[in-house]
Amino acid sequence: MTALNLEKSAPLPSDVESRAGQTMLTAMGICKQFNGIAVLTDAGLDVRYGEVHALMGENGAGKSTIIKIITGVYQKDAGAIFIDGQPVEINSRQDARNCGISVIYQELSLVPALTVAENIFLGQEPGRYGVTARQEMRARVRALAERYGFQIDPDAVVDSLGMAQRQMVEILKALSVDARLIIMDEPTSSLSNAESERLFETIDALRRSDVAILYISHRLEEVYRLSDRLTVMRGGEVVGVLQKDEINPKTVTTMMIGREIHYADARTEKKLFEDNVLEVSHLSCGKLLRDVSFKAYGGEILGIGGLVGSGRTELVKCIYGALRRSGGSVTLGGAPVSKSIRKNIRAGFGFVPEDRRVEGFIPAQSIGRNIAIASHDRLSKAGFMNAAAENRWVEDAIKNYDIRPKDRNYRVANLSGGNQQKVVLGRWLAREPGVLLLDEPTVGVDVGVRAEVYEYIRYLASRGSIIIMVSSDLHELTRVPDRILVMYGGGFFHQFTRQTATQTAILLAASGEHPEEGEALV
Amino acid sequence: MRKLATVGFVLILMLVFSLQADNFFNLRNFSELSFNAAFLGLLALGLSFVMIGGGIDLSAGGIVCVVAILCSRFSFLGTPGIVVVVFGVVCGAFFGLCNGLLVSRAGLTEFVTTLATGILYQGLGLLFAFRDTGKLSGTLVSMGITNKSYLALGGRFSALFGARGALKDFHLMTVIWIVLAVAMYFVLRRTNFGLRTYAIGSHPKAAEMSGVDIRRVKTIGFVICGAFAGLASAFLVANMSAANASLGSGYEFQAIAACVVGGIALGGGKGDAVCALIGSVFLVTILNGLYKFNIPTYWSYILQGVIIIVATVFDASFASFARRLRERRADRASGEEAMRL
Incomplete structure (x- = not known):
């Protein structure tokens, strides 16, 4: 590995100017199949030095697959990748690193027990005879941080740092091995607002230093704020590349969803079972779920939408008793719902968790x-x-x-x-539960089983049960539930009925923009 | 912080024992106490490498046993004492290497591997001991050591270098132990290998992503652990001037206890060589003090158990307290920042 050399790392103005705006990475005609199913068809991407390039698309659009091909985790079936105009073959993570490509992972890859400097140089420590040259390590971290305008103490133990600072360390670690393209996958999903703001400043500093940044996020407002260009993917293909002034919520969501299919549902008003009522009032769970209230009646299928981290999983887990409530109350038919899973099951609750394997x-x-x-x-x-x-x-x-x-x-x-x-x-x-809580009930199941699952759910509802169904699948959310509550930042944000819900509108609401359809709750 | 607390405890204990038992505070007892602490301390020191790396080694007792027998047999060849000790260290390192290879190459879990090898090494010790007596059945025979230069290494400083200086009443092993503890502190905190040991104990996945060869670091940790057990065993035999195959059982748990009491977390990534040192002194002081008070043995066992639990609870609650403090501080910082924005 080429560790950063101190003398070379001094900023050279002429060098800096020459790189900005040039294309760092070009990928074109990328195809990839898994078990005969095409996940990428003729997809492409180009990222320039000194730009933040956003990549958006629904789950399953092929974003992560193309990233994994660029970073050498998967091999492409067809297509070509160019770095600085030169064709390259990326067959391993090491190849990607040698090309100057680094990924900042969602789950951070830092060692909590070590200091900032130790983490940055772990695996390629400077020094002779195996004795770590700590002074040199510190000096190099300081030089690196200064060069990119970061503020960080090289001797701080990572365990004592906040998430935004940890990401800064990750970025420094990437830069220490001469990364020129940094890929960030949902970097703000675990950050508070103030911390996100800090990360954006870091990203701005990187952009000024002509690092190329590929930014993957579901949050529209971040993308508007940060990105210079935006590539939208859908169904394994690139739908379009937008310039900064072309980016607006409506265009982006429409591109992500594609043609909207309306299900003119002619079903008659459903019978509600008024005596079976689940009432949640001012429910909170730490910082993840804030003051949430709603009522659901027997016979009703209630859909909960929102991004990962919006509090939707915490909501159902809190009701069930799998997470400790920090405030608020839950009652079923007027009787308080216990905090013990065991008692709740006897009282008629059922819960299908998000990750069935775990x-x-x-x-x-x-x-x-x-x-x-x-x-x-x-x-x-x-x-x-x-x-x-x-x-x-x-x-x-x-x-x-x-x-x-x-x-x-x-x-x-x-x-x-x-x-x-x-x-x-x-x-x-x-058990014919009175309340069935479902978290992503159809993830990873095929179309046939999916239809069966919907059928069972509807049957159960028609017998008087309350169904609460968390889902990321927009198609499913517009079709199955009678009412949809979309969460954002730990609370309810927007409400739809089956008649007003469209995929675009739900996506917009989940990203923190109130659509015209439905009814705003905050 | 944590170390100071434990040292404070040790000092208080010593003070109490000194005041209450008239046969505690004298050079003779301190020399005996420090020898016991050195023996346990060497085991704990080696073990600290495995434990900081997130592992566990239950075979230290077995290694002590087999190395004791091997050393005593080797000493009959009439080689100089120092060669016997080096032989013991090499044997210990070899048994440690076996552990390391089984764990890292064959992919067995550390707990089961070292549980099995610990029993196996004890068996090897018995085997070599029985060969010596020439009988298949019969009682274990202690082998008296006759090698003079080897015996001298197990004795006090005065026996080796004449009656000189303040150290004359202390054992050579005690001095070597202190020196090694300082050296190992340096190795853990200041070398690349030490850094990587903390890394694999604290977050193995991240260490791997950073290019650390986890299997290699683990194996080296086991080799060091074995070598220290071998060293401790070689000195113990010289001191007792006899070895038998019942030696060593139970020491592995005392060593783990010493590490835990000293502040080396069982989950890895925390503590250092000085923790192992302090932990050993702590345990040995309590045992010695209770002995001097003529308190029955069962109490010393009960107390040891209680101490381990208290130390663990203390560490856990201290960690969660520190975390809450940090979160509150981070909250305040981000709050202030939000105000400014």
Whole structure:
């Protein structure tokens, strides 16, 4: 690795002027398939020195795939990449680093126990005979920070730094190995507003020093504030590149969604079960969820939209008891809802978590065990399971929810994603819960299973249950729920009915802009 | 901070023992106490490399056992004492290397690997000891050491260099232990290897992304741990002038306890060589003091357990307190910034 040389690192004005505006990276005609499914078709990107280039697109648009190809995590099937006009082959992360490309990861890759300087040079420490040259390390960090106008103490232990400062250290680490293109993937998702502001200043400083920056974000306001140009992707293709003065919310969201499909829904008004009512008032959970209130009635399917980090997962987890409430109250049919998951399940709650692999099922156990696990109260006596009752219960669930293979002893780890989700869902559906909380219920399941999931949800609602469904899938949000609440920054931001909801409007609301449709809540 | 607190505790303990027990505060007892602390301290010192790197080594006792037998047999060849000690260190390092390779190359978990090898090494010790007596059944026979120059290394300073200076009543091992503790402090805090040890203990994923070879650093840690166990064992045999295969069992847990009490977190990334030193002194002082008070052994076990729990709880609550303090400060800072904007 080429560590930064002190003498060379002094800013040379002529050098600086010569680079700005020149193209650093060009990628064109990039194609990539996974298992025969095209995720990128003829996609391209060009980033110049001294510009912040934003990359936007919905989930699944191919943003992260193209980034992974540029950084050598995936190999492209076709296409070409040029650095400074020269064709290059990037087959590993090391290749990318040698080309001057660095990624600042969402989950930071710093060692908390070490100091700023130690982190920056970890893996390529200066010094002789294995003894670290600490003075040299400090001096080089100071020189580097000064050059880019950062303020940081080289001896501060990373554990004691805020998130914005940690990102600054990450950026310095990248710069210390001569990074010329820095890719930032949702860098503000874990930052407070003041900290984001600091990061933007850092980015401005980088831009002035002619570093090329590729900025991926879902938040429109950030993109307007920061970016010089914007590439929009949809369905694995590049839909367009916008110049700074062409960027506005309506254009961007329309480009991201494409043709809007309206579902003229002629279904009659649904019957609501007034006695089954979930009332949430002033619910808070630390900084993630702030003073949220709503009412939901039996028979209703309530959709919760919003970006990752908007508080949507925290909302359902707080209601269920999986996260500790820091304020507010929840009542079901007038009775207060407990903070204990165990009691809530008995009171008729069910919860399908976002990441089923981590929180949803026990992989090494059978389909039967995984379905029965939430119903031991009904299937046992004095602490002993009634095997016959358990088997009947499980067989019914497997039949009703079409779980394949129809073998209750089959290990869940070996099932397909769709069937795994059916097991998790079936565990609750079998109980006919009064309130079913779903967090991203159709992530990673195929179209057929998806339709089945919607069918089960609708059936349950028609029997008088309350369904609360968190989703990032705009298509799903406009189709399944009767009412959609969009969250932003830990609270409710905008409300739609099924009639007023469009994908563009939901996306706009999730990014912090009030659309014309629906009703603003703040 | 944490170290000062533990040192304070040790001093208070010593004061209390000195005032209450008339046979505690004298040179003879201090020399004995420091020898015990040095033995445990050497084990803890080696272990600190593994523990700071986020690992655990349960085989230290086994290594002490097998190296003790090997050293005593080796000493019968009549080689100079220093060669026997070096032989012990090399043997210990070899057994440590076996641990390291099993963990890093074969991908076994550290807990299970060192649990297994610890038992295995103990077995090897027995094997070599039995060979010596020529009987397959029968009791373990202590082997009396006859090698004079080796025995001298286990004795006091005065036995080696004549009665001179303030150190004359202390054991050679004690002095070597202190010197090594300082040296290891330097190795951990000031060398690339030390830096990487903290890195793999604190955040292995980040260390890997930065180009640190985790398996290599881990293996070296185990080798150091084994070498220290070998060194401690070689000196112990010389001091006792005999070795038997029942030696060593239980020391691995005392060493872990010393590290934890000294402030080396079991999760890795925290503490240093001085923590291991202080922790060992602390434990040994308590055991010695209780002994001088004629307090039954069971109390010393109960107290050891309580101390480990208290130290762990203290560390955990101190960490969460520090975190809350930091968050509040960061909140205030960002609040002020927001006001300015």
